[in-house]
Each structure stands twice: as structure tokens, then as C-alpha cells.
Amino acid sequence: MTGSTSATEHSKSASDRGEGGRSGEGTDETVVSVRGLTKTYGSGDDHVLAVDGVDFEIDRGTVVGLLGPNGAGKTTAIKAMLGLVVPDEGSVTIEGIETTDAPRAVYRRVAAMLEGARNVYWRLTVRENLRFFARLGGHDPAETDVRERHDRLLEDLDLVEKADVPVNKLSRGMKQKTSLACTLARETSVVFLDEPTLGLDVESSLDLRAELRRLAERESITIVLSSHDMDVVEDVCDRVIVMNDGQVVADDSLEELVDVFRTQTYRVTVDGTLAPERRERLESEFGADGWTTVGDHQRFDATLRRGEDFYAMMDVVRESPCPLVTVTALEPDLEDVFLALTDRESETSTAGNGETEMGVKMESESESESESAFTSDTESVGDDPQAHTPTQTEAADR
């Protein structure tokens, strides 16, 4: 995998150019600013550098995904941003206020869900929790606007019927939603969510994601969300900060990150079997590999260096007596980007069947259908291969 360096360089150069206004010197709309954040746990030989000189800025109303494998430093970074962990070095400014200088002023503007369902009192009802946390934040639940906000949250999170039920009698998903409702019980401009969908079933996770997206759009709140669930980040976030070994290895919009890893890789299926000399030509000129025979069809993958190579390759296929069945453009998704950035393929190669804890490694996706890859199918090939490959996203089903 060679993508790691290029992605990092790309994101750095993009931020240097000020693309998206996300890094660099910041703007008037910068809500969160992190500078040189460093945190080490332990000392001597046992020390662990959890966060290593992390820098980034977040604009108002952005939903940022903090992505990384276990131990990447996501939670420590979030807790250090919130002042719950004392950093060794660096500074964090939220709404222009330094967290270490005036934590209370920061806490007026920030809410956080750090332990999922454990953030609330299980022996209180949903509504009692809302009232408690609103008061804790200095909001009187007797006031009409606060009460209306709570009613709206209960409605939005589908908790109305459970409002007067003690939390310990709710399902895990409902508990998690209660926790989110309590985090939002008082109006704040920034919300930190650490693994908000951890342990949820698919349906609850999808509900929660939809709610987060809706909240971000409707209330223009800035959300910093950590997860190692790529589907969540992909569904909810505008921007992704990938952390690995305590460092930021990429920081860009989701589209930009995926674009960096977008290669012109195609899966070609023909009816019948190509002649050996034609197969050799495809291999030598276009790097065709992954040859598979499925029934009467033969399939191969090819990663092309230039756009015009696509037409040349198609000409070679057309010249054969085997009719073309399909051409599929294999596109990377966030999982591919993540695996590349965090250099997980070295681990996957020793995992036996090419599967990682996160999924299927990037290279193997060209050999077998990945569960998470976006695939594009086409029955015909036109002038612009990218333009003629309607996307058939599996993400919606996940």
C-alpha cells in the first residue's frame, strides 16, 4: 500500500492551500482549535504516547469524524480537548476560550457524550434525567423554551412513550438515545460524541445517525464524533480526521479523502474464456490480474494508469470472440482509505484470509467482492468510463 504518504501529503497540501478553510490559521468561524496537543501515559519504558502533537481546527456547524483504530488516541484527544485529561503540551481553544484557562466558560458552550448509555442515571426516568442535566447546565426546565426543547428531543429521538420510564428498564438503544438527549438537553454550540453508536444494533445505529445528521443541519451545532465505525462517519460527517498512533494522518472532507485513493480499477467480465495470448497481452499492457472463471464467464481486474488506457484495454477485449458482459469501476470507500492511512494491510496480510478486525483489506477487494466497496456496474462502455458507470452503493443497506 502506498496511499498513506500521498494521502497525508495531499491533506497537508490541501490545508496549506486553505482548501475548505479547515486547517492553517483558522477563520472567524473557527469554533475548535487544537494546537500541538500531546499526551503521554506512564513513564520510562512503559510510557505510551497517546496523542502526539495533534493540530486541527473546526469550523462552526461542521460535523467532524475522528476516525482511528483502537488505541489511535481518539478518546484521549477528545478528553484532552474537554479538559478531562490534562495534556502534557499544547492548547485547546473552544469558542475562543482556552480550555485550561477557563474550563467553566467552555463547559457553558460544550456538551459531551463520552460513555454512551452510562452517561445518564439509570434509576431516573428519561425526563428526570433531562431535567437534571438541564439544571446542571444552568437551564431551568420549568421555562417554556427549555421544556419545549426537551419535548422536541423526546419526539425526535422517539422517546416520548418512554419519557416516564426509568432508564434501567429501557433497551440499550433507548438508553443510548437518552444519553444523547441529555447531552443535548441544554443548548450548546459544540457537542463531542465518543463512539455514540458503540454496541447498538443496526436499526438503532441508523436511527441515531439520522438524528445526528438532522440535528447538525437543523441546529447548526458543531459535532465532533469519534468512532471506529466507518459507516457512521461516512453517513454523518462532513469532514474526517484520521488518527493513528496518536497522530493525525489525514484531515480532509470525506470526498477529498476518497478521491485520493480513487484509482482507475475496473472489473471486466466476458462471456467465454479469452485466448492465452490475449490474456498475456492484457496482463503485460494493462496489469490485468485476479482472473476468475464463474460459470461460462471469465473475469479479471485491471488498474489503469491513464484514462485512455481504458479504451485501449476495451479494444483488446472487443477484438476477442468473447462478448463483453460487464465492466465495473471499483471505487474505494472510507474503509479502504482508513486501512490505507492506518497502514493496516501489514496486519491483514498475516491474518490468514485477508480479513482484518475492520473488514477486508484493500488489495483483496480487487480479488473478491468487498462488503463495503462501492461498485459501479455498466452494460455499455461510452466515451467517459467514469461518467458512464452509475453508482450502485451498498452503503445504504449497511
Place this chain on the structure above:
Amino acid sequence: MTATELSLLTRAVLEKKVILWRRYWINTAFGFLGAYLFFAMIFFGGQAVAGAAITDTLDGIIVGFFLFSVAISAYHSTSGQVTREAQWGTLEQLYMSPSGMGTLMAVKTAVNICTSIAGGLVLLAMMLVTTDQTLSIDAVTVVPLVVVTTLSVVGLGFVFAGFALLYKRIENVFQLLQFGLIALIATPVDGREWLKALPLSQGSSMLQEAMTEGVRLWEFPAVELGILVANGLCYLAVGYLTFHLLLRRARKLGVMGHY
């Protein structure tokens, strides 16, 4: 922090407490009943063993038990609440209160002392009915004495709360300290001035005088009252400072919310 915010915080803490008392009323009732039965065991057991002789010291036992029930409740509320919040996963949420952890802890402590005294007074009434004894219960004297005496125990509670944040499971130490509280309440300070520096002991002695001999608050020597107030405030301040240092240490080690 504004008065409104302080009022909201107090209502939040108090409402939660009352809701839990009512929702788990059997637990609440058995808490009282357990304390009462413990006293009854001492009283009736003592009568069986010592006969009428126990009557001579009964007033002292009742006052001591009343103070013990208030002190243990205040101590547990302070030290136990931090441990429990860390266990539940809510401690970091409380830390992020815009009022500040210090204010929140102070409010919780004040509410805990008030509820502990209220519970202690109910228990006191039950003890007096059971033993058919009478004591001088002048609220203007008893309540301030109990509040100031309890401050030293709250200070100890803060110290143990801080250690619980760092070392987590230290409940067994809490249990041991319960016996320590009995010893401190029973320690006679008359003639041994240095013992007045211990938590609870000076207050216990003055409370005995107030309730058994009817001494009013303003009838105590100013020096004795001064020692009591200084004792309470010193323990509270040292305990609170220690808690803050240990809390900062826990934040530095990244273990504040761990359990």
C-alpha cells in the same frame, strides 16, 4: 455563578435525591429501620447484660448514636458519591458542569448534611421513644453543633473520594473508617487538649453537654466554640484541597472516569 444557577443546581441535587428516596422507598425505609434496629440491639442487649446500669449512660449512648448516624451518612454521601459516579460513568458529566466541580460538590455536601441531619433527627425521636428518655433538643444549639461537627467528617470523605478516584476499589478502607468514627465520637477530650484536634471528638463532647445537660450554644466558652469551628473548617478545607489535588492527578493520569 449566579444565584439562579446555584438554586438550579441545588434543586437538581435535591430533586434527584427525593425522587430516589420515593422510588426506592423500601430501601429508604430499611435504611432507617436498620439503623434503628442496630440501636435497639445495643439498648435491649445492654439492658439484658448490664441491667439498670445502662440507664446511667443511656443519654450518652443516644447522643453518640445520633451523631454517628449523621456523621456516617455525611461521610458516605461525600466519599461514596464520587466512587459511585465514577462507577456509573456520570462523574465526567458532573465535572463538565458549567458551575464547576467544586461548587457542585459543595452543593451536594450541603444537601447531604441537611438530609443526614433530618434523618438523624427522625432516628433520634425513635430512640427517645424506645428508651423513654428525654434530652434537651434545642434546635438553635443542636443543629449548628451537628453541622460544624460533621464538616470534619465531610473533609475526611473528600480525602477518601480523591483516593478512590486514583486507586478505585478502596471500599474496604471506607468500612474500616466506620469503626474509626465510633472511636472518635467516644474519645473524651476533657483534660486532653490535643484530642480536640481530632475530627468529631470536640463536637461530640459539646453535643453531649448540650443535649444531656441543656447547655445552650451561647453558653459554651468562646474558645471551645472557636476550636470546634476551626476544627471543622480545617478538615473540610484540607479534605477539599486534597480532593482537588487528587482529582488533578487523576486527570493527569487519565483515570478520572475509570472504574
